[in-house]
Amino acid sequence: MGAQPTVTDVAGAAGVSRQTVSNVLNAPEVVRPETRERVQAAIRTLGYRPHASARRLxxxxxxxxxxxxxxxxxxxxxxxxxxxxxxxxxxxxxxxxxxxxxxxxxxxxxxxxxxxxxxxxxxxxxxxxxxxxxxxxxxxxxxxxxxxxxxxxxxxxxxxxxxxxHLWVDVDGRSGLRDATEHLLSTVGNRIGFLGWPAGSGTGDDRREGWLEAMRDSGLADAELQRLEVAAEDGVTFGADAIRRLESQAGGLDGVVCTSDSLALGVLTATGGRIPVVGYDDTPVAASLGFSSVAQPxxxxxxxxxxxxxxxxxxxxxxxxxxxxxxxxxxxxxxxxxxxxxxxxxx
Known part of the structure; x- marks a missing residue:
């Protein structure tokens, strides 16, 4: 008897990633119908047993x-x-x-x-x-x-x-904040500020890199970028205080990206919504108040x-x-x- 087909085999046959195959098996609702049907056809053809992988536990x-x-x-x-x-x-x-x-x-x-x-x-x-x-x-x-x-x-x-x-799964925060910054750069102007957490937070530092990459690509020098960022502890009150400090030192902002929705809400409470803001996490608060945010799948x-x-x-x-x-x-x-x-x- 030959080796049992694996998730990798199914992914290759369907022309998708292993993650997509896993989603079809465990969370089919997040996969587009046509992709889901292609993966399911590959599973049937190869004779892959979807739930055999849980046997180890x-x-x-x-x-x-x-x-x-x-x-x-x-x-x-x-x-x-x-x-x-x-x-x-x-x-x-x-x-x-x-x-x-x-x-x-x-x-x-x-x-x-x-x-x-x-x-x-x-x-x-x-x-x-x-x-x-x-x-x-x-x-x-x-x-x-x-x-x-x-x-x-x-x-x-x-x-x-x-x-x-060890084994890990993570969300690419750098790409998320880069997308957020590029969105504001293309819609509101080139002076996009950043409210982040104090240095040393792996997650926060990673998201900051996304903002930096987009801003450097826009042509701003590092000396100017230093004026466009402020660090704060996470929380609405801290975000409100941070945006006041950022406006004071930046001398004008076209928009702001934040490492969390809590900081973004602080920006809104302090500015009355006059500065476009993008948060991170796409929490129910972002949805209910109507501000943009980066969603983690x-x-x-x-x-x-x-x-x-x-x-x-x-x-x-x-x-x-x-x-x-x-x-x-x-x-x-x-x-x-x-x-x-x-x-x-x-x-």
């Missing part, structure tokens, strides 16, 4: 994935992204006969204690981590203890994109996480293993353009 003790339930954020805006990811992950896992166990922890050390408790008690077979950062002790502990896991977020170290130690992220947990990798990097399937998934975000809110805060 099902043969363990609990068929359960553990994930930390993050604390509620003060403004309740940015936290909605992880809530939506959790919902997508739970829904897709259920379709594969897997369960998601939620737990809480106040900090990384507390999360590690939960890892120890849940793994010792055989309550979970694998973990999903969110909010990764450089030098993350959680990933180090899981690797040292031979646990299966995938992170939503890169390791943010020297070797981000090809890190050999969380169904694709969740599908990628489960693919790495249940597929050929089984949630672990195999030292010296010859596995052709990539250990990482970098998902492209989408700019959602809206007309902007009315000047309801105008003074």
């Amino acid at each position: 099902r043969t363990q003790k609990s068929s359960t994935i553990g994930i930390r339930l993050d604390p509620i954020t003060q403004d309740g805006i940015s936290g909605s992204i992880l809530d939506r990811f959790l919902h997508a992950l739970t829904e897709l896992a259920d379709r594969q006969g897997l369960r998601v166990l939620l737990f809480t922890a106040d900090d990384p050390e507390g999360e590690i204690e939960q890892f120890r408790r849940l793994s010792d008690g055989a309550d979970v077979d694998a973990f999903v981590l969110t909010s990764t950062f450089h030098g993350d002790p959680r990933t180090e502990w899981l690797i040292d203890h031979g646990q299966s896991f995938v992170t939503f977020g890169r390791p943010w170290g020297i070797d981000d994109m090809t890190d050999p130690e 969380l169904d694709e992220v969740a599908a990628g996480v489960l693919e790495l947990l249940t597929g050929v990798h089984g949630g672990r990097v195999q030292p010296g293993g010859d596995v052709s399937d990539p250990r990482h998934r970098l998902v492209a975000p989408r700019l959602v353009v809206r007309d902007g809110p009315p000047l309801i805060w105008a003074r």
Whole structure:
């Protein structure tokens, strides 16, 4: 009997990416009908068994994935992204006969204690981590203890994109902020400011690079670009204070891009909507108030996480293993353009 067809085989036969095949299997509603039909035809022709990939976890003790339930954020805006990811992950896992166990922890050390408790008690077979950062002790502990896991977020170290130690799925924030900046450059003018988080945040630094790339391509010198950016902690109040500082130092702005919808909302509250703004995360706040934002395709992220947990990798990097399937998934975000809110805060 020949080797069983793989996701890669199906992708090649259908002329699509592995991620698209995974979406057809786990989240068909996010795939265009004609593409979905082509993939399904390839599955039938090759005799691929869509749910065989979950067997690795099902043969363990609990068929359960553990994930930390993050604390509620003060403004309740940015936290909605992880809530939506959790919902997508739970829904897709259920379709594969897997369960998601939620737990809480106040900090990384507390999360590690939960890892120890849940793994010792055989309550979970694998973990999903969110909010990764450089030098993350959680990933180090899981690797040292031979646990299966995938992170939503890169390791943010020297070797981000090809890190050999663990499996990850992330959204390409650089391309998202670049698209947002290019949109404003083409519609409102060439003085596009940036409100970001303090340096050292891997996610924030990555998004800032997208703004920088677009602005440099527009012809502005680095000395001028320094006047067009301000860093602030995440939050509506911080965003409002930051835009006042940015306007003061920039001497005029045509528009602003932000690393979060919380900062973007701060811009709106401080300026009354007179400065075009683009946020990041496309939260319900952005949709209800009508400002543009970069959307993270969380169904694709969740599908990628489960693919790495249940597929050929089984949630672990195999030292010296010859596995052709990539250990990482970098998902492209989408700019959602809206007309902007009315000047309801105008003074």
